[in-house]
Amino acid sequence: MEQAKNVKLVILDIDGVMTDGRIIIDDHGVEQRNFNIKDGLGVVALQMSGIEVAIITSKKSGSVRHRAEELKIKRFHEGIKKKTEPYEQMLAEIGIGDAEVAYAGDDLVDLSLMKRVGLPIAVADAVAEVRAAAAWVTPSKGGHGAVREAAEMILKAQGKWDAILAKIS
Numbered sequence: 001m002e003q004a005k006n007v008k009l010v011i012l013d014i015d016g017v018m019t020d021g022r023i024i025i026d027d028h029g030v031e032q033r034n035f036n037i038k039d040g041l042g043v044v045a046l047q048m049s050g051i052e053v054a055i056i057t058s059k060k061s062g063s064v065r066h067r068a069e070e071l072k073i074k075r076f077h078e079g080i081k082k083k084t085e086p087y088e089q090m091l092a093e094i095g096i097g098d099a100e101v102a103y104a105g106d107d108l109v110d111l112s113l114m115k116r117v118g119l120p121i122a123v124a125d126a127v128a129e130v131r132a133a134a135a136w137v138t139p140s141k142g143g144h145g146a147v148r149e150a151a152e153m154i155l156k157a158q159g160k161w162d163a164i165l166a167k168i169s
Helices: 002-006 037-048 062-070 084-094 108-114 128-133 146-157 161-168
Strands: 009-012 052-056 075-077 101-105 119-122
Touching: 002 146, 009 084, 009 146, 037 052, 037 146, 037 161, 052 084, 075 084, 084 108, 101 108, 101 146, 108 119, 108 128, 119 128, 146 161
Parallel strands: 009 052, 009 101, 052 075, 101 119
Antiparallel strands: none
16 A cells, blocks of 8 residues: 555554453443454554554543553553644654554544544444545454554555564564
8 A cells, every 4th residue: 555655653543443442341430441462563563663653542541551551652642632732743743744644543533633644544343434534444343453454554565564574473
């Protein structure tokens, strides 16, 4: 995919992209989310290749913060209502333009960024409007390896996948 060749930053939504969108709340009000281990390896592979990974999510969650720390994602923005604000800040800090950014989303709140970035990605079970705005739709649903698929597609487009395989295996 042509748009993937220039990607220097991948921004991920959490609920519905890195998770299946379900939030489990126990009797004590503690929220839990399920993350796919394959998605984690996809994030690490991007980072190993020099591609930055960021998270912008509208919710605040200890489990999400912990997962971001575990994956060494430095650009982590939670509790964000207007996703374009941290986006603009990241572009300025990194010194890149819209065309060098991929964004993976699943719901209507993701459309503002998907319409700006060079590579808008929707997960397979995203709402119709998000799928329509995407340049690429993952084969898998959110939380079921979709982030890994996106990472692999970008790295293959940039000719970096074989080097990652050599380092990991």
